[in-house]
Amino acid sequence: MSARPAANDQVWPSGEQLDVARILKDNASACYQCEQARGPGCNTKSGVCSKSPETTAIQDHITWLCMQFAATALKDRTKVTDEQLVLFNRAIFTTLTNVNFDDDALMRYADDLTAELANLGVKGVQKSAAEARATLNEFGLAHRLHKFGQTLGGLRETVIYGIRGAAAYADHTFVLAGLEPVRKETWMNVEAMAELSKDDLSVDTLLGLVLKVGEANFGIMAALDKAHNDALGQPSFAPVNTRPVEGKCILITGHDMDDLRKLLEQCEPRGVNVFTHGEMIPAHAYPALRKYKCLAGNFGTSWRNQRKEFPLFPGPVLFTTNCIMPPRDDYKHRVFTTGRVGFPGLTHVENGEFEPAIKAALEAPGYTKADVEAANAESPLLVGAMHAEVLSHAGKILELIGAGKLRHIIFIGGCDGSTPGRNYFSDLAEAVPDDCLILTGACGRYRINRVKDYGDIEGIPRLLDVGQCNDVFSAIKIAVALSEATGLAVNDLPLSLCVSWFEQKAVAVLLTLLHLGIRNIRLGPSLPRFLTPDALGVLADKFALKPTNNGDAKADLADMLAGEH
Template structure:
């Protein structure tokens, strides 16, 4: 079923080497192939990331052939290198080349030679392994499915990295090897569509195990999450804003800020932190500021303190606040201060020098209702009896999942329009930064004490939504795909791919994906997935029409 791509791939894309990228939903046209991408990533950065990916394929081939020579540190390094190539993680070419150099050096130690290149060589030889080359070689459909495997591994690598930080490699050793095996297969030129579909499901299976391990690690380190209201108004005093996904970094920051009189606000995907008892016990964790990552260049200039990025979601900072932006972990951006090993004294010092919130700021702020978080699986399932009673009595008609990655492309108002139109006898699960599209649309109220809007957590906490669905399936005797449950997932980058592949691995069908399909899902590639999994795009011009279909049982 290989679809040969038109000749313009050769005449257009190949002329723009090394600047081609289409790994996120906001990609321009055939791919970001100008001086910089929509995300502001440069062609050189794209080239180095493709070089790192190529290195990881070569490593994976050797690893599968001779597992005995692969030390744990090399598996972790493989994972970290793949994480570094996720959208909006690292824009620093020097830092990225360090990953490449270390990886090439370790590969040399196990007998893989001829892979070390300089940054300039990596850019100039992208024609040998870059995206344009792959599309030209394999055609759009096969190339797109191959990219889906790569992007799924990248997303899973991000989640696995959090597990490594908390508990080391052992909880996800099996899953890391599964991803290495899938990566090694991409060194073959003759992979069929069926073989590639098998690899996507293998990556989805690995990611499911990784999400389960991360859920367990978070609960062990931070306690069982539960419902918690989150303040969204200013609190007087010096302050720090922390964004990203890394709960361990937040824990360390809170420990260091508690005795210093510095308040901490979460942002974006850190808002679920308020659900964990080991974090909310700190008095300095005072609330959440702002919305999703896409608004940071409008919201961060107004925050009166430093901002700490812990994982992906960084955008090029504006000059008026760039001096007070810090990075840690895998995040990198030229000109910013990088803080390693959880030593946040420089961030705290910047907070003490910044104005912070004044009493006047507090008095001038608009009154806002707290946002409820903490609807992870254990908390929701503790109310399972009541939920089943409501279903049996006809008082709970349908459950929707509306969430995922947020972004700036047109059409994302679909999700808020859909949420606003959902009848009062339905529950809405939400999660990831897509929550900010719907959690302030209106007061959703409750159904006999069960909140109608249930925030299941970060993108990795889709695991909670899965657990809830499986529990409802077991309790009702209905297959998951026969439940009155519909999934409307907002797409953006590689973590979304990993989560999507996990859902497909679990056999969940009829997922609506939007607001626009990722560039690498060509019409032919989508047809393959739609035929096998009933994957369908959202109707961005008719959210109410989609709603009617879902309520009628067309999910």
């Protein structure tokens, strides 16, 4: 079946329709979660991320159990406890890309969901680990596409993956502020998941669920933004050291700022320096974190490079939240996980008790004086351009716009990945004229934050790092404030969004932007396999989505500057 053309007649690099019959015939539990899936899906010995078909089957089983829980919960909300609501959210979180590869840990979530369904009066859903692994396609995407077709099936998956991404942000909020700030939004995701348990959903109904999940995620991101600011102080511009610092050291990656705070508290009296990695670099913007002398800097780049970068770090690595890749044998012994992260054979620590990781840091070589002297000179990276900091300069920004000194603002960021064509984003950033600002965020920042020295426009840095992927909320706040100040609709602002895709949090962010009515978003360089060409055609027609232009960044830039956002 050929792809349905989008209304804008551009070619989307989304591949062919999935060969559902072949996958079902092979009884393979194919994974289609991320943009990096190859062929008919990652369904042979392991996926691109090294996830096994058995792990995929268990995650699909958890997703099905969450649907059953959601449908049951809506029959009588008064019977659902807070603990059950949190379990639903956290179980969904564990099914994200690169969160948990530990089948035993995943089955504990499945068992807990089964037990809570029994408490709510639902019997007969118990499935052992062996059964879940044996019935590889029973709950998988190929089964669902076979049942619902490429258009409805693809739209259903878009909703599922959006819920998964929103669940990650909700879990971060639980850690900092509990369930209450996101109770309403968590129930909205329960409602959307319950709808997906029905067989007779139309395209219009599914588009409504797309926007519902986007609305829920917007509320969750707002709550998480407040929770971060309440707990850690208002972020502000801060330079981040990228050079070695002599002494014992530990590296923290993922997204969890509360884990970082606890680690800093425990490392400061022990003389252990803490380096951030990946999506933890915005931590340096928060006053409650950068007050610690042991917060020494940032090491490395995005998650995709960890297997070549981590062997070079002379201390242990602590994974929070997600973005773990199967560790190489030469550093596996010094990798620790916490929270929802899991991988077989690694040491898992809970409740902020990081002594095992700190002990490993004290036993590791750490950085020597020779390491410091041999390091290449690098300029610090600037972080902290969250909404309050940027809007404190709103008068100057508006003055520059009015004087014609600031022509355009372009957001270039999102999830990083290793698929071909991602040089598009660095090419785009390098080509942006000096009278334009660039907003960036998420691990896609590492594609552009070392491309060149971007300089400033009369004191306003041209490259503004708005924070983690959830901090796209800051970019939204900035856009809304500019809209109110100029009297222009957001879609009429000199503002363009060019977003790199990889996994489910990117889906949740996209759905949020669609909920807010933002159009003409460019996505690329390729799209995840679950988003079938037919489903993509529906979304492109409805929301004026655009593909990155076959890697031609300069052509896209010309369109953006001409007002074709």
